[in-house]
Amino acid sequence: MPPPALDLTHSTHAKMMVIPPRLNLRRAASYTGTSTNEKVPLSSSSSRFSFNHLLFSPPPSPGLPALVPRPKKSPVAPPAQSSRQVKVDCVHTPSYSFPLTTKEYADICAKCHEVAMHVRELHGKSYPSQKAGLNYYYQDPYFLDVNEAEQRGLLPGTQDRTWRISPRAQEGHLVGESKSTLVDQPVCGSSLTFVLETPDAGLGTTLMMLWMAYGLAQKEKRAFFIDDSRWAYGEYTGIFKAPPVPHCQSPPRHEMLPCPRHARHLVVSAATAKETFGNSFANEYEVPQKRDQERERPMFDLARTGYEALFHLNQDDHSYVTSRIIELRKKAKAPQGHKHDGTVVGIHVRHGDQHPFEYQYRGAYIPLNLYADKAREIIEDLHNTSAPGGGENVVAKQHSFTVIASDDPEVYDSEEFKRSPRAQEMIKLAAKAQTPQPEQDRHVMHKFVEETFGWEGGFFASMFWNLGRSGINSDSAAASMPVTPSAETTRLRSFIGRAYLMDLAILAHGSDALICTISATGCRLMAVMMGWEKAINHGDWVNIDGNYQWAGLTPLS
Template sequence: MLLSSRATPPQPLKLAGPERYLSIKSLLPSTPIPSPSLPSILPRHGKKPPKLNSRRFVRALLWLSLLIGVYYLATSGKKVDPHSTDSAVLTSLGNVYEGGEALELPDRPTPLALMDGKGKRHWTVWIPPSRGFPLPSSEYADLCSQAENVAGHVAGRRRSSQKSQQQDYMRHDPNYLDVDEAQARHFLPTGAEKKNVDSTATPQQTSLPVCNSTLTYVLDATDAGLGSALLGIWLSYGLAERENRSFFIDDSNFPYGNYSTFFIPPTPPPCRPPVPSHRVPCPHQAKHVVVSAATTTKWTFGESFRRQYSQREIFAMARTGYEALFKLRKDDDDYVRTRTMKLRTGTLTKTNPSAAVGDRDGEGEGDRQENGLLGIHIRRGDRHPYEFAYQLGYLPPDRYLSMARKLVGQSERWKLILASDDAEMYDNLDLPDTVRAQQRISLASKKSLGSGLGWEGGFFKDVFWSLGLPAGAPTKAETSYSRESLPQSSTQQVDGSGGRDYRTDPTKEALRLRELLGRAYLLDLAVLAQSDKVVCGVSSHACRILAVMLGWERAFQNNDWTNVDGDYGWKALD
């Protein structure tokens, strides 16, 4: 070690007071520091400390466990599934219902807005299982109208943006839940519809599995015309085939009677339709879609449909339906074949149009020759032309004849065959040298019968609805998209239940007349479709049907189909 060179250590500092040197003691205060107080071993105020009561503690613990157990039992009773998302259900009208096990759902069909446990919004369509199938057409229209509002509400869209979204026919709404999915997630109850599982299926269908996806066309009383129903059902069939859906026809409320009265029913698919509560009219992305006359023009085949598919594609769908479904019953089909053969090979003269409604089969005799056939269809009644000058009236008959002569000239080898809903057209002076398309079922005019009981002026829906009604029964049809019962008199009761709807439940006499009218219309179309050329007005559904029956190439490429109602082109539905 190296030692300091200083000989002595440093001395402490000197002070002036009695303490001559600075030390630690000089820095301490003169008064002592108070020591911290220690807790007393005796309780204040003379009280002894409480002893731990194990009995009270155990009792409190038991009560707490019991309360917790009751709470969990009460809450778990509402949870059917640990993954369940039951929540409040809101209708488009603002009414609140409880979903799932509460079963507080409306007793009418309606779209429902849903919210799961995570706060995510969905919507579905609720149809009470007790309602059966099909629903009235007015309810199908109401469901589609309300579904637009509910879908927009769930998505948080305004009305304008909602409409723009619906321009896309194939748009998939991620918020929509099919009925079976809503039931699986316990938004809707299950099991109640099992009682009706066989209500709409034939005995042969009950043993088949349920189809994966379906499209059912409901023939109803929304429209009195048969032509619009044909186009609707053909388009529906073509669309179902394009979307790989099983196709079904329901004629429960068909005002013309049974579908099998006119056509051979199509071969049923190898599966059966689902329960009625699973078949909804909207949205189109649903697994099981119902198409009614009340929903065709605005929703199923509305503007978004026409934007999605070209005119050629829509025509092709109708053509597919025609080829698959237009199969007349055997006796009518045999008559069409025989009649067409005689028109082509025989010399037919104008027949007496004075026969009443009924079956006739008298044919003219003549030398055999190969004739060209030009079909003319003239629609009168309550269907008026598109052309502005004739919108309140009808196209003059000579316009049809002039176009026919322009196409085929004056050759006697061309036969002009005529079909019309106005019986007086067959004896019109402006339509010489024309013959009836068919004589199996003929309409009788008032002029020919000499009384006020004939068919005059063409097909009018009010006249159609009044056919065969008893005295005092209502004669006016309901407005479009409505199928509520007609007004009644005190004598129009059915088993004591309100008024009778004569549109869907006609008298036997009314049904017989309707069937004759329907068969006459179909026979006219079938014979005209065998023509080489067709002249008609496109404002008529029959004219559009004839184009489909001729086919795209013949109708539009070969110009075998000619419209005389202005410059308007073909379209499926108005």
């Protein structure tokens, strides 16, 4: 049975409802999953990297010169002429496209560290460990970038007439880039390309990494590109406006590397998060002498730079968000002649597969009454009716209210928030109760109709990956996620992403104060959207999930 269609009117601000079909909620494999017997390419695009000759010292590749001297039996120093060693033996083929999968990028980075250690051992030196405080901007003296290796004749390149970059190797979709407008521009001197692909169904972590990657690229003076070739939420421009385009051409795809960090043309994705945003990043961008929230300020500023440049919703959603914020502010406005308007308290409730950090609730969720109690406390503090001028405070308090956004439709009908307006009503995640089945005669045999599931309980990764799937043979379907989802599946996923982002935008910009749980990435995103002064210094961003302060990304183990 095909999934229920979304009824979209022709109105720009048509209200939408996303209802998932019957789902198999068993743990699903990664939608980019590869079999264990699959040969994994270890290049960034058109090349395949083989590190085994460096790890185990077999005979060198017959097609290329020996890049690393074989270790001698006696412990003598390496030849003087080997001042720098190439980490990789690269055999170019037309069989791989850009970008590689997350697993392939992760494998490359793992091999990169192994080979780096081996090369340094050949030189009689130890490899500095990240745990020992490896500097974020450490540059391996034995690393040769692709372009430099080509110029030295260690890798085939443009000088080799027998070697060509295949069209497949130049695949990928860099958002907003138009070759026709950049034909006269030189290739970027250095770049950072963020690949929007992750085995994580949620949008929040990807968005935080995207913003921080943009801020990092600006700080390092790298051109910034976004690739959305295999983004689970569809085309980037279906949700956001196109990002700023550098005044230079993107580099050849085979020059884009996921590691080391100082590669001239760097690829960043969820698979390389540890490389880009791991311990050495935290050591570099935290202020150690600060003991309060100020120590996180440099990382907050990186994310804020990315937010300001990239968070521009598509025209329809932006118009709706703007009008909705005006509507909420108008509702809070006190009658003419009164000095103080009411206070709008935004509340973000994340359920689903995201549980709180606080120990006593980590197996469940923060009780809804704690959100409501904190909202009343904020309103009482701001509009104390027993203070001087209490009459004005009475009026302001009467015009104060809470605005709610949640991934769980049941939250909106709870006793605590059933009188609170939703942040946005343009796209709703439907509950099962909103799609009742017609009554049928029990004495007559009817054709089997699968039961419709709603989003009760919140956003679960398995539900997201199963959107648009048929209930038939769902077990086998869940075990082998398709790399390319159907158009209907992508359409449903895009609606979910748009609903999530409009919720965040309205709460962050339409609220005087915001209550959320820091365990939810959306909570941390909204602090960035509010800005440091309002969210942190003024205290209008309120976390009720333990005694934790803002952090851009949870520790990457």
